[in-house]
Amino acid sequence: MSVDTASALVILILLFPLAGAALNAVLGPRLGRGFVNLAGTLSIGAAFVVACVILGNVIAAPAGHSAVSVRLWQWLNLGSGNLSIGMDFTLDPLSALMVMVITGVGFLIHVYSVGYMEHDPGVARFFAYMNFFIFSMLTLVLAADLIILIVGWALVALSSYLLIGFWYERASAVLAARKAFITQVIGDVALVIAAFLIFLNAHTLSLPNIFARTAAFPSGGILVNGICALLAIGAFAKSAQFPLHTWLPDAMEGPTPVSALIHAATMVTAGVYLIARFHPLFNLAPIAGGMVACVGMGTALMAGIIALSQIDIKRVIAYSTMSQIGLMIYAVGIGAYSAGMFHFATHAVFKALLFMAAGNVIHSLHDEQDIRLMGGMAARMRWTHWAFLSGSLALAGIPLWAGWFSKENLLGFGTVAGPGPAPWLLYMVGVGVNVLTGLYAFRLWATVFHGEPQTARVYAAKEARNVLLVPVVILGVLSLIVAWPLQWPVPNAVRVFSDFLSPVFAGTPAGLASEPALWIAIVALVIGTLASLLGVGAAQRMWLHREPDPAAVAARLPRALPLLSYNKFYFDELYDAAFVRPVRAAARTARRVVEPDVFDGWIAGLTDLLRGFSVDLRAYQTGFIRDYAAAFTVGAVVLVVVTAVFLSR
Amino acid sequence: MNVLVVVAMALAAISSLGVVLSRQTIYSALSLVVTIAMISVLFLLLNAQFLFAVQIIIYAGAVMVLFVFIIALLSPDAEDRPGRDWRAVVGLIAVAAVTILVFVAAGNGVTYNSKGFRATQLLGSCTSLNAGPCDPYRTFSYPVDATNAAGNVQTVAGQLFTTFLLPFEITSLLLLVAVIGAVYLTRRGVER
Amino acid sequence: MISTGLFPYMLGLSAFLFTVGATGVLIRRNPLVVFMCIELMLNAGNVALIAYGRFLNSVEGQIFAFMVIIVAAAEVVVGLALITQIFRLGRELDVDDISEMSE
Numbered sequence: 001m002s003v004d005t006a007s008a009l010v011i012l013i014l015l016f017p018l019a020g021a022a023l024n025a026v027l028g029p030r031l032g033r034g035f036v037n038l039a040g041t042l043s044i045g046a047a048f049v050v051a052c053v054i055l056g057n058v059i060a061a062p063a064g065h066s067a068v069s070v071r072l073w074q075w076l077n078l079g080s081g082n083l084s085i086g087m088d089f090t091l092d093p094l095s096a097l098m099v100m101v102i103t104g105v106g107f108l109i110h111v112y113s114v115g116y117m118e119h120d121p122g123v124a125r126f127f128a129y130m131n132f133f134i135f136s137m138l139t140l141v142l143a144a145d146l147i148i149l150i151v152g153w154a155l156v157a158l159s160s161y162l163l164i165g166f167w168y169e170r171a172s173a174v175l176a177a178r179k180a181f182i183t184q185v186i187g188d189v190a191l192v193i194a195a196f197l198i199f200l201n202a203h204t205l206s207l208p209n210i211f212a213r214t215a216a217f218p219s220g221g222i223l224v225n226g227i228c229a230l231l232a233i234g235a236f237a238k239s240a241q242f243p244l245h246t247w248l249p250d251a252m253e254g255p256t257p258v259s260a261l262i263h264a265a266t267m268v269t270a271g272v273y274l275i276a277r278f279h280p281l282f283n284l285a286p287i288a289g290g291m292v293a294c295v296g297m298g299t300a301l302m303a304g305i306i307a308l309s310q311i312d313i314k315r316v317i318a319y320s321t322m323s324q325i326g327l328m329i330y331a332v333g334i335g336a337y338s339a340g341m342f343h344f345a346t347h348a349v350f351k352a353l354l355f356m357a358a359g360n361v362i363h364s365l366h367d368e369q370d371i372r373l374m375g376g377m378a379a380r381m382r383w384t385h386w387a388f389l390s391g392s393l394a395l396a397g398i399p400l401w402a403g404w405f406s407k408e409n410l411l412g413f414g415t416v417a418g419p420g421p422a423p424w425l426l427y428m429v430g431v432g433v434n435v436l437t438g439l440y441a442f443r444l445w446a447t448v449f450h451g452e453p454q455t456a457r458v459y460a461a462k463e464a465r466n467v468l469l470v471p472v473v474i475l476g477v478l479s480l481i482v483a484w485p486l487q488w489p490v491p492n493a494v495r496v497f498s499d500f501l502s503p504v505f506a507g508t509p510a511g512l513a514s515e516p517a518l519w520i521a522i523v524a525l526v527i528g529t530l531a532s533l534l535g536v537g538a539a540q541r542m543w544l545h546r547e548p549d550p551a552a553v554a555a556r557l558p559r560a561l562p563l564l565s566y567n568k569f570y571f572d573e574l575y576d577a578a579f580v581r582p583v584r585a586a587a588r589t590a591r592r593v594v595e596p597d598v599f600d601g602w603i604a605g606l607t608d609l610l611r612g613f614s615v616d617l618r619a620y621q622t623g624f625i626r627d628y629a630a631a632f633t634v635g636a637v638v639l640v641v642v643t644a645v646f647l648s649r
Numbered sequence: 650m651n652v653l654v655v656v657a658m659a660l661a662a663i664s665s666l667g668v669v670l671s672r673q674t675i676y677s678a679l680s681l682v683v684t685i686a687m688i689s690v691l692f693l694l695l696n697a698q699f700l701f702a703v704q705i706i707i708y709a710g711a712v713m714v715l716f717v718f719i720i721a722l723l724s725p726d727a728e729d730r731p732g733r734d735w736r737a738v739v740g741l742i743a744v745a746a747v748t749i750l751v752f753v754a755a756g757n758g759v760t761y762n763s764k765g766f767r768a769t770q771l772l773g774s775c776t777s778l779n780a781g782p783c784d785p786y787r788t789f790s791y792p793v794d795a796t797n798a799a800g801n802v803q804t805v806a807g808q809l810f811t812t813f814l815l816p817f818e819i820t821s822l823l824l825l826v827a828v829i830g831a832v833y834l835t836r837r838g839v840e841r
Numbered sequence: 842m843i844s845t846g847l848f849p850y851m852l853g854l855s856a857f858l859f860t861v862g863a864t865g866v867l868i869r870r871n872p873l874v875v876f877m878c879i880e881l882m883l884n885a886g887n888v889a890l891i892a893y894g895r896f897l898n899s900v901e902g903q904i905f906a907f908m909v910i911i912v913a914a915a916e917v918v919v920g921l922a923l924i925t926q927i928f929r930l931g932r933e934l935d936v937d938d939i940s941e942m943s944e
Contacts, residue, residue: 623940629866630736636863637743644750654847658854665858665881668874669865677874681881684858688884691851695895697903700887700910707910712880712917719921720873723928729871740864747860752853797900805907808900820911827915834922837929 005057006068010089013050013099014138016043021131028124040127041110044134048103051096058096059500066503067092069144069208083199088206090144094504097341098141098273101348105265106134108471112356113257115467116363120255126166130261133159137266141273146195146205149274153191153238156270157184160262164254176250183247187237191274194230197223211280219284228281228288232295235271239325242299246571248322252314256359259314264321264351269344272325275332276341279505283335290419293333297426297433300326302569304436308443309554309565312369313358316444320395321351323433327410330426336413338501342487343406345497349482350394350403353475357388360464360472361448365457371447373457378449380461383469385449387476392445394479396438397532405483407434408528412489412521427524431531438535443550446543489525491518654694661687672728678716685709698801851892858885870935872924876917883913 020043028036058066072087110130117123136159140152158181165177199205201223202213217224235241240248240263251263262268275282275292282289300323307319324347331340361377361384362369378385394403411434414427453459463469487497542550554562564570620631664687667680689704731737797804809817858881865878887906894902928934 625936625940626732626736626867626870629863630739633739633743633863633867637746640747640750644754651847655850658850662854662857662861665861668877668881669861669869674871674873677877681877684881685884688888691854691888692891695851695891697891697894697906700891700903700906703907703910704887707914708880708884712914715917715921716873716877719925723873723925724871724934729869729874732868732870734868736867737864740860740867743863744857744860748853748856751856752849755849755852801903804900805903808904809907813904816908820908823912823915827918831918831922834919834926 003068003070006089006091007070007072009050009054009057009091010070010142011072013047013054013103014135014142016047016050017131017135017138019043021128021135024124024128024131028128033118033123036124036127037114040131041107041114043131044103044107044110047134047138048100048107051099051103054091055096055100058091058093064503067208075147083205085145085147085205088144088148089142090207091142092504093501094273094276094341095141097345097501099138101345102134102137102141102266105348105352105475106261108474109257109261109265109352109356112260112359112468112471113255115465116255116257116359122166126163126255129159129162129166130257133163133262133267137270140270144207146198146207146210149207150188150191150195153234153270154188156238156267157181157188160184160251160267163258163262164251166254166258170253172250173253176247176253180247180251183244184237186244187234190230190237191234194227194234197227197230207277214280214284217281217284220286224281225285225287228278228285229291231274231278231281232288232292235274235292235329236295237271238274239268239271239329240322241271241295241326241329242302243571245299245303245322246568246575249315249318249568252312252318256314256355256362259318260352260355260359263318264355265348268321268325269328269348272328272332272340272344275329276337276505279332279335279337282332286419289333289335291333293330293419293426296326296329296331296333297429298326299323300330300433301429301436304433304440305561305565306568307440308436309562311372313361313371313374313444313448314355314369316371316440317351317354317358320354320437320440321347323437324351324395327407327430327433330430331410331413334413334417334419334423334426336410336417337505338498339406339410339413341501342483342497343410345486346394346402346406346479346483349475350391350401350479353387353391353472353479354395356468356472356475357384357391360384360468361461363468364461364464368455368457371444373455374448374453375451376449376453376458377461380458381449381463383473384464387472388449389445390476390479392441396441396536397434397528398536399529400480402479402481402483404529404532405487405489407532408489408525409487411528412524415520415524431527434528434531435535435538438532438537439539442536442539443543446539450544489521491521654691657687657690657694661691670731672730674720674724674729675717678713678720681716682709682713685713696797696801699805848892848896852889855885855889855892858882858888870937872927872934872936872939873921875936876920876924880913880917883909 020039023039023043024036028039061068067090069088069090072089074084074086076083076085078084110127113126113130117126120126133156136152136155138152140149140156143149143152161177161181164180165174167173195205198210201216202210203216204210204213217227233244237244248263248268252259254262282292303319303323303326307316307323310316310319324343328340328343328347331337331343360381361374364381365374368374390401394401397404397407411427411430414423414430417423418426464472485494485496488494542553567573620627661684664680664683668677668684671677671680685704685708689701689709692698692704693701862878862881862885865881866875869875869878887909890902890906890909892902894900894906924934927939932938
């Protein structure tokens with residue numbers, strides 16, 4: 001692929017969503033809903049076409065030349081050896097993959113939004129924000145310059161803020177948007193500090209150059225571990241990992257398409273992408289990688305536990321996202337980059353599907369989201385039910401569904417590598433996560449779609465309209481078949497995906513460059529599959545057939561566990577007490593004490609001092625002629641004395 | 650000669666005190682007349698005969714007469730006790746300090762030339778500041794009055810109408826302005 | 842003490858007359874007396890001028906003193922006219938009463 005082609009493709013793929021956003025923002029309110037729907041979806045559709053062309057070009061590129069960096073224009077040039085920033089973009093397998101997923105899934109979600117937002121008056125604003133989000137996300141994944149990446153990063157956070165708080169009349173939505181944004185700013189700070197450190201040592205901010213100068217970072221040293229830790233913190237904020245995870249459940253205040261696009265498929269995976277992109281640095285920083293892996297797996301476990309007791313359909317899926325991304329983060333933490341990216345790709349498909357299907361359910365029940373009030377939806381929404389089932393099977397990792405391929409692939413690597421002396425530890429936790437995933441996924445499925453309807457609304461529910469249904473069904477089919485041609489979790493079987501990404505991740509430590517030995521892989525496969533089946537089976541029994549009754553089971557557990565799970569491990573309360581309250585108290589003190597007494601008092605004191613001077617001086621202006629004469633006399637006498645005594649030396 | 654000077658000076662000083670300390674206004678005016686007369690005697694003794702005449706004619710003859718007339722017109726028996734407050738103290742200090750300082754400075758040869766006020770350096774062997782190496786000025790006692798050799802009035806007139814012609818003409822203008830001003834200021838029938 | 846002739850005493854007299862006049866301006870309340878003290882100060886200046894003129898063998902001192910006398914005369918005329926007018930307006934002849942320059 002020549003540089004010209006690449007430039008053209010980059011410009012087009014960035015231009016279409018941006019143009020869509022601009023058109024919707026400016027002309028949308030005037031030209032009406034039809035125009036907005038068309039502009040919003042076609043722009044992403046066109047971007048998807050360009051993404052396919054990019055993919056084709058990357059696949060067809062000769063070996064060794066699969067990565068092409070283009071500079072659209074120069075922004076800042078302070079001389080060689082100093083800062084030089086330009087609009088740099090790179091087209092390589094990794095970014096091609098990201099672009100395909102973003103625009104492909106994004107396109108389906110946009111089509112879905114046409115139906116979902118049909119009664120909303122702010123539809124022009126909605127599509128403008130959505131297109132702008134796609135544009136920012138594309139900027140982020142295509143960026144070849146760290147500054148451009150940070151710009152995309154920040155714009156994505158902005159878009160998520162705008163979209164979460166889309167229904168801004170709702171106080172809860174605004175608060176959730178603010179919470180998301182503030183948490184991501186913490187990650188931004190870490191990312192920017194990492195950028196500073198990188199620049200100080202590598203003297204460049206261009207990603208290809210940074211990766212070529214890894215010699216500037218002593219392997220395993222505290223510098224590169226620190227940089228990677230900071231990058232990881234940025235990734236955690238964006239991907240809602242512990243401890244910066246509290247914003248994701250609240251982000252469900254946004255419309256369901258937003259949850260599908262941003263909080264399932266694309267934005268929350270930006271953290272995974274970041275770590276994968278910076279793999280040359282992470283390869284040099286085993287400590288940071290270990291930290292990342294632990295945080296990822298820990299979050300996966302924690303989120304799985306929390307998801308078991310949530311009662312809002314979207315929150316269950318949100319925690320499921322958190323858990324699955326934890327797995328991806330774990331994968332890139334231990335160095336299995338292409339495994340992590342594969343799981344990202346399949347997860348995007350089935351998670352978006354789950355959200356959209358849930359959106360259908362919510363829509364048909366007239367905005368009811370409490371699963372305790374659902375039940376028996378299967379008979380009323382057949383297609384949605386089957387699609388949801390397909391997605392749940394993929395999520396739980398049942399053989400032949402896409403999730404099975406990617407999750408077992410990922411866990412297989414877990415047997416080979418991991419932080420510390422025992423890689424097996426995190427692997428076992430991963431197996432436990434498999435069980436939990438099956439449990440909560442099928443708890444949700446059973447509670448929503450089976451059993452007895454719990455409210456009258458269920459009886460009136462109808463299947464969703466075509467525009468809402470077709471994307472769901474498409475994704476339902478994809479979540480079955482998308483992995484079949486790509487990657488099988490057994491060594492020496494189909495390896496299309498990892499071969500595709502291998503030029504990017506060349507140089508990964510030898511232990512992960514190839515997969516585990518055949519027998520280990522098969523054993524791990526069996527264990528993982530059994531775990532998933534165990535989870536699914538247990539869920540079927542408990543929630544579908546009601547034996548044992550889940551309430552009875554919960555009552556038998558030590559009281560702490562369900563409480564912790566339901567209250568999300570009290571993180572929100574913890575952060576509130578540790579951060580929010582002290583800051584609020586400090587602000588109150590500043591307003592009540594510091595500002596009036598210290599600042600105003602100081603300034604007032606100064607003015608009082610000057611006023612005092614003025615008043616005292618004014619006493620001289622008595623108006624009495626004789627006083628003025630006395631002043632003259634005194635002055636004259638002083639002059640004479642000074643002259644006679646001092647100046648005559 | 651010196652006795653006359655001393656007497657004139659003493660009387661001038663005493664009558665000036667009378668100007669300031671008299672309770673009745675008219676007595677102040679009369680004391681001022683005496684002071685002016687003594688000063689004009691001093692002028693005479695300093696070889697300034699023209700000024701002696703001018704002082705008598707204008708100051709004592711015109712200005713003070715005007716003063717006395719106005720006093721008589723406005724408040725002939727006006728009484729005005731000198732104030733005794735902090736301003737009087739200021740005045741007393743001023744009198745003492747300035748007089749003593751000027752006297753001492755003059756006595757020690759303080760002079761002002763192009764370099765500013767300087768005490769001129771005197772040789773240790775100096776006992777008198779007369780003409781010679783001990784002379785900080787040209788001379789410290791009355792020198793021979795070579796200036797007025799042609800007579801004082803001629804000398805003054807000579808300078809007045811040549812070198813100082815412009816100031817002289819301007820003073821005539823000044824007098825004209827004063828007259829107009831006085832006439833204008835004392836108009837009747839104008840509401841202010 | 843060095844023999845200095847009477848020149849320092851002349852200057853001393855000038856200083857004395859001047860400061861006495863200044864004191865008079867300070868402590869007297871009748872404007873006419875204040876005016877007379879101002880005249881006294883002018884005369885003191887004249888004494889100094891003439892004394893210096895004599896000692897420096899220069900006629901300029903006398904000419905300057907002449908100018909001073911003329912100016913003093915003009916000033917007296919205008920000043921007394923003012924005082925007369927103030928008197929005619931019914932105000933008291935008291936400088937404290939005429940002090941209207943305060944705010």
